[in-house]
Amino acid sequence: xxxxxxxxxxxxxxxxxxxxxxxxxxxxxxxxxxxxxxxxxxxxxxxxxxxxxxxxxxxxxxxxxxxxxxxxxxxxxxxxxxxxxxxxxxxxxxxxxxxxxxxxxxxxxxxxxxxxxxxxxxxxxxxxxxxxxx
Amino acid sequence: xxxxxxxxxxxxxxxxxxxxxxxxxxxxxxxxxxxxxxxxxxxxxxxxxxxxxxxxxxxxxxxxxxxxxxxxxxxxxxxxxxxxxxxxxxxxxxxxxxxxxxxxxxxxxxxxxxxxxxxxxxxxxxxxxxxxxxxxxxxxxxxxxxxxxxxxxxxxxxxxxxxxxxxxxxxxxxxxxxxxxxxxxxxxxxxxxxxxxxxxxxxxxxxxxxxxxxxxxxxxxxxxxxxxxxxxxxxxxxxxxxxxxxxxxxxxxxxxxxxxxxxxxxxxxxxxxxxxxxxxxxxxxxxxxxxxxxxxxxxxxxxxxxxxxxxxxxxxxxxxxxxxxxxxxxxxxxxxxxxxxxxxxxxxxxxxxxxxxxxxxxxxxxxxxxxxxxxxxxxxxxxxxxxxxxxxxxxxxxxxxxxxxxxxxxxxxxxxx
Numbered sequence: 001x002x003x004x005x006x007x008x009x010x011x012x013x014x015x016x017x018x019x020x021x022x023x024x025x026x027x028x029x030x031x032x033x034x035x036x037x038x039x040x041x042x043x044x045x046x047x048x049x050x051x052x053x054x055x056x057x058x059x060x061x062x063x064x065x066x067x068x069x070x071x072x073x074x075x076x077x078x079x080x081x082x083x084x085x086x087x088x089x090x091x092x093x094x095x096x097x098x099x100x101x102x103x104x105x106x107x108x109x110x111x112x113x114x115x116x117x118x119x120x121x122x123x124x125x126x127x128x129x130x131x132x133x134x
Numbered sequence: 135x136x137x138x139x140x141x142x143x144x145x146x147x148x149x150x151x152x153x154x155x156x157x158x159x160x161x162x163x164x165x166x167x168x169x170x171x172x173x174x175x176x177x178x179x180x181x182x183x184x185x186x187x188x189x190x191x192x193x194x195x196x197x198x199x200x201x202x203x204x205x206x207x208x209x210x211x212x213x214x215x216x217x218x219x220x221x222x223x224x225x226x227x228x229x230x231x232x233x234x235x236x237x238x239x240x241x242x243x244x245x246x247x248x249x250x251x252x253x254x255x256x257x258x259x260x261x262x263x264x265x266x267x268x269x270x271x272x273x274x275x276x277x278x279x280x281x282x283x284x285x286x287x288x289x290x291x292x293x294x295x296x297x298x299x300x301x302x303x304x305x306x307x308x309x310x311x312x313x314x315x316x317x318x319x320x321x322x323x324x325x326x327x328x329x330x331x332x333x334x335x336x337x338x339x340x341x342x343x344x345x346x347x348x349x350x351x352x353x354x355x356x357x358x359x360x361x362x363x364x365x366x367x368x369x370x371x372x373x374x375x376x377x378x379x380x381x382x383x384x385x386x387x388x389x390x391x392x393x394x395x396x397x398x399x400x401x402x403x404x405x406x407x408x409x410x411x412x413x414x415x416x417x418x419x420x421x422x423x424x425x426x427x428x429x430x431x432x433x434x435x436x437x438x439x440x441x442x443x444x445x446x447x448x449x450x451x452x453x454x455x456x457x458x459x460x461x462x463x464x465x466x467x468x469x470x471x472x473x474x475x476x477x478x479x480x481x482x483x484x485x486x487x488x489x490x491x492x493x494x495x496x497x498x499x500x501x502x503x504x505x506x507x508x509x510x511x512x513x514x515x516x517x518x519x520x521x522x523x524x525x526x527x528x529x530x531x532x533x534x535x536x537x538x539x540x541x542x543x544x545x546x547x548x549x550x551x
Contacts, residue, residue: 008332008333008336012520013332013520052182052183053182054182054284054285074171074172075173075175075286076171076172076217077172078287078288079286080286080287082182082196082198082285084196091341098313112198112202130195131199131202132202
């Protein structure tokens with residue numbers, strides 16, 4: 001069985017062909033440098049991505065008061081706190097991770113680097129807040 | 135009315151503005167940063183995806199992390215930041231410039247400075263700029279506006295999305311909209327190749343099975359109160375094939391069709407603009423046609439990496455500090471974009487020291503040759519593994535190549551083949 005990939009290690013964008021050999025080994029062709037083979041191996045056997053998302057802040061918006069009495073979000077008074085995984089996360093579990101992150105309410109104040117989800121789905125990877133909000 | 139005086143003032147508190155201000159303040163000069171949002175960080179604050187800082191910090195950060203590292207340094211310095219203040223005018227007053235800004239907290243504030251660094255960034259091109267026919271329903275957003283709504287303000291602008299243009303912001307938003315539970319039905323690109331980086335095509339479209347229609351034009355937007363769909367027409371040999379048009383139902387259209395440097399203030403103050411970049415013409419010290427006014431970051435030309443923005447901004451800050459201490463280049467030569475080169479900036483170089491140049495090509499090519507000619511004589515010939523319009527090319531030229539430039543009238547031409 002063979003699979004086509006485009007290498008994203010550098011802007012050259014080599015078109016890689018990955019052949020699955022008996023015994024679980026794979027063979028890569030089309031790469032112009034060794035990094036292409038490493039990329040293809042990981043992308044075929046255990047694809048991973050850094051996941052970035054936002055969590056709720058668990059408070060009514062403290063943004064600017066508008067003329068009609070309602071509050072408006074602003075850059076310094078956002079309604080969501082951005083977060084990311086501390087390492088690339090197994091691709092097949094990303095949907096479950098995102099579901100877990102959307103269920104979290106982060107209490108204020110939050111500091112950049114605070115762990116919002118420890119050992120996400122038992123992977124050993126943490127999810128941290130990526131900005132400080134007072 | 136409040137009046138304040140500084141050695142230098144920086145307009146814009148994003149990545150470029152903060153980096154330039156830190157450089158000026160580091161040289162022992164007083165500096166103000168004027169920002170129209172109520173906080174610093176600029177566009178980085180809504181770019182919550184990662185990939186920033188590989189050159190600057192040697193690690194992969196999200197936009198807010200990158201911005202707040204600079205903000206921390208700013209807070210530890212004596213730079214005065216005016217947030218929530220919109221600059222409405224710059225005027226000459228004697229040998230100083232006076233910046234008028236308005237803020238809801240302080241009313242009109244006038245800031246007097248001898249040097250100004252422009253760091254206002256870009257604005258997105260919108261539907262009017264690219265003239266998409268059809269009705270005018272709700273649900274048409276620029277990709278960056280949708281990004282702000284989703285990532286900062288906590289609103290999801292629709293459910294079924296079509297993205298027009300394959301610029302990086304559009305690709306990033308395809309992934310974001312998918313991750314917040316929307317269905318992205320297509321990305322439509324007029325050119326035969328994607329405008330965004332390959333890694334974004336793979337990680338933002340292929341991962342989600344989102345179709346990319348290359349050489350296709352959006353020829354209609356349907357809907358009365360709300361968007362109901364778009365009509366897409368293939369382009370073959372430069373002609374629209376209307377008999378092959380098809381309709382994609384959707385309730386939201388995101389536009390990722392380029393950025394325009396925001397230079398209304400600069401123009402009104404007499405700064406001359408380069409039509410190829412929509413940013414100011416600058417000399418070897420990143421100074422515009424108005425003495426004492428410098429420019430850096432996306433207001434000068436559209437960058438693809440924030441790491442390049444802060445590097446350029448630091449140089450602009452340093453040159454502004456030099457200018458304030460009376461240091462000026464003794465000799466400059468002209469720089470011209472040659473064949474297959476859309477633009478080169480700056481447009482003048484100082485042959486007595488190292489100069490950093492940024493350029494963009496018009497072609498997609500592997501194994502290209504970058505050629506630098508000084509008065510029609512080749513002074514540098516460099517192989518490039520891969521060039522494409524969406525990847526900015528940067529390189530340095532110094533006395534080794536330029537020392538022979540004996541005359542003030544010398545011209546340097548940069549071309550790619």
